[in-house]
Amino acid sequence: xxxxxxxxxxxxxxxxxxxxxxxxxxxxxxxxxxxxxxxxxxxxxxxxxxxxxxxxxxxxxxxxxxxxxxxxxxxxxxxxxxxxxxxxxxxxxxxxxxxxxxxxxxxxxxxxxxxxxxxxxxxxxxxxxxxxxxxxxxxxxxxxxxxxxxxxxxxxxxxxxxxxxxxxxxxxxxxxxxxxxxxxxxxxxxxxxxxxxxxxxxxxxxxxxxxxxxxxxxxxxxxxxxxxxxxxxxxxxxxxxxxxxxxxxxxxxxxxxxxxxxxxxxxxxxxxxxxxxxxxxxxxxxxxxxxxxxx
Amino acid sequence: xxxxxxxxxxxxxxxxxxxxxxxxxxxxxxxxxxxxxxxxxxxxxxxxxxxxxxxxxxxxxxxxxxxxxxxxxxxxxxxxxxxxxxxxxxxxxxxxxxxxxxxxxxxxxxxxxxxxxxxxxxxxxxxxxxxxxxxxxxxxxxxxxxxxxxxxxxxxxxxxxxxxxxxxxxxxxxxxxxxxxxxxxxxxxxxxxxxxxxxxxxxxxxxxxxxxxxxxxxxxxxxxxxxxxxxxxxxxxxxxxxxxxxxxxxxxxxxxxxxxxxxxxxxxxxxxxxxxxxxxxxxxxxxxxxxxxxxxxxxxxxxxxxxxxx
Numbered sequence: 251x252x253x254x255x256x257x258x259x260x261x262x263x264x265x266x267x268x269x270x271x272x273x274x275x276x277x278x279x280x281x282x283x284x285x286x287x288x289x290x291x292x293x294x295x296x297x298x299x300x301x302x303x304x305x306x307x308x309x310x311x312x313x314x315x316x317x318x319x320x321x322x323x324x325x326x327x328x329x330x331x332x333x334x335x336x337x338x339x340x341x342x343x344x345x346x347x348x349x350x351x352x353x354x355x356x357x358x359x360x361x362x363x364x365x366x367x368x369x370x371x372x373x374x375x376x377x378x379x380x381x382x383x384x385x386x387x388x389x390x391x392x393x394x395x396x397x398x399x400x401x402x403x404x405x406x407x408x409x410x411x412x413x414x415x416x417x418x419x420x421x422x423x424x425x426x427x428x429x430x431x432x433x434x435x436x437x438x439x440x441x442x443x444x445x446x447x448x449x450x451x452x453x454x455x456x457x458x459x460x461x462x463x464x465x466x467x468x469x470x471x472x473x474x475x476x477x478x479x480x481x482x483x484x485x486x487x488x489x490x491x492x493x494x495x496x497x498x499x500x501x502x503x504x505x506x507x508x509x510x511x512x513x514x515x516x517x518x519x520x521x522x523x524x525x526x527x528x529x530x531x532x533x534x535x536x537x538x539x540x541x542x543x544x545x
Numbered sequence: 546x547x548x549x550x551x552x553x554x555x556x557x558x559x560x561x562x563x564x565x566x567x568x569x570x571x572x573x574x575x576x577x578x579x580x581x582x583x584x585x586x587x588x589x590x591x592x593x594x595x596x597x598x599x600x601x602x603x604x605x606x607x608x609x610x611x612x613x614x615x616x617x618x619x620x621x622x623x624x625x626x627x628x629x630x631x632x633x634x635x636x637x638x639x640x641x642x643x644x645x646x647x648x649x650x651x652x653x654x655x656x657x658x659x660x661x662x663x664x665x666x667x668x669x670x671x672x673x674x675x676x677x678x679x680x681x682x683x684x685x686x687x688x689x690x691x692x693x694x695x696x697x698x699x700x701x702x703x704x705x706x707x708x709x710x711x712x713x714x715x716x717x718x719x720x721x722x723x724x725x726x727x728x729x730x731x732x733x734x735x736x737x738x739x740x741x742x743x744x745x746x747x748x749x750x751x752x753x754x755x756x757x758x759x760x761x762x763x764x765x766x767x768x769x770x771x772x773x774x775x776x777x778x779x780x781x782x783x784x785x786x787x788x789x790x791x792x793x794x795x796x797x798x799x800x801x802x803x804x805x806x807x808x809x810x811x812x813x814x815x816x817x818x819x820x821x822x823x824x825x826x827x828x829x830x831x832x833x834x835x836x837x838x839x840x841x842x843x844x845x846x847x848x849x850x851x852x853x854x855x
Contacts, residue, residue, distance in 0.1 A: 293657065351652070355793065358832060359836065366822045366826035369821075486657075530662075533649050
């Protein structure tokens, strides 16, 4: 058996993979938060609840309609994204002229309502979601056995994160979006429908959270608290990375997942808090975050 | 002497009369829960209402105050006053450390940082041996106050809780109406201008933060004494959310708002407790209604209706 720093190789790589998976979720969620913050100037506290809704949507599609995992991977984000668009149109858009803190308070209230309703309907114990047949089993990579589904999650998350980055940084739509982030009135003066852009951005960010939720459904049990468990850490991730850059969010998310995984190997007691400790260090050394713009 | 206007003096007298009369009509333990929640929210209002700092991690100070008071009471059998002071000191020290970090960013980042730091405190409490993990610290004796007042009687405990609340309430009011408080309001309205006038705004914000956390610690400690228990619920982030809701519903930046909010929120929890998660749904809905249509809160709306500042 290979030993690395006195740790058996398979254990180290196993935890690294788990770290990468958590990192994939951190990356997708903090990416969505950053995109939404850029356009709407609000912190979407309901992001965790919408992530949970994505997982529930895939579970409902399977159990009520009989639609399997792969179609759900497209359908669930679409449905939750539409829900997000309705939310933005009906409530969130009323707050743009107010202090940013009101957006945070409103979406916090929203998350309480959503989570409370799901807890009333489904209890808090959680329901299993089966890994699709084609992704069952494990592959021998030579240095470790990798469960296929976990590899798939990392891959899918990477693809989605990088395509979001490409859309925002490399396409004309992305260019308009970035311009509207910098100076909305000017872009509107050029004839771009900025309010619609804002609505679509919110829908897109929400769909990203729901996509992460579908990916998470087979790994964690589908339960109403799954979003809350993640989102508090994701806020720390956002503070560490700063919300200035899309690639920054992706790198910080994956990076912190790996750091967390490694902590589980070397000092398990600290694994729950290591992200927060990193946040403290970053605040002391570089308060605006690793990729944040100067205030 | 506390800077009350005439309307506020009348409101204050009404509040004191209500505090004195209510234990003869209502269940004192319920009222003590209201009073500790009111003190917690009043302290929180000092930050959000007068400095504009939205902290989403106040449960850390409330909960740690509660743990430390419970622990000193149970292990050292000290006087109740000492235990509560320890609770306040815990809030102060923790507030100084976490505040020093969080003050480095403002606005929504401040909210996220305080939330994350409080989450760290929560995980610490979950793992640390002295908190008793999931069980919490149970069967905390109420003991004696100043050596001779036996607190085991609910009515005696009620008067002490009421005194602690009124003390904290007047202290916060005095702080707001001091020259220091005026600077805080100046920072809330226009921070760059306050900086250009030569004020070190970060120091002011940190002092206000520490004061608020100290009182939160006292409130937590008092609650631990009243119920004889300190648990993870007190450090959980839902407690942080609840104090935000309480203050928002009562009225941000109003003198009597937090107390009014505490009365409404605590009563609501009391009556809805049998319906499980509907408490959460209702709280969330109130949050949304307050933000969308009712931003001045109960006392703020009442004050603007009567054209007075309450």
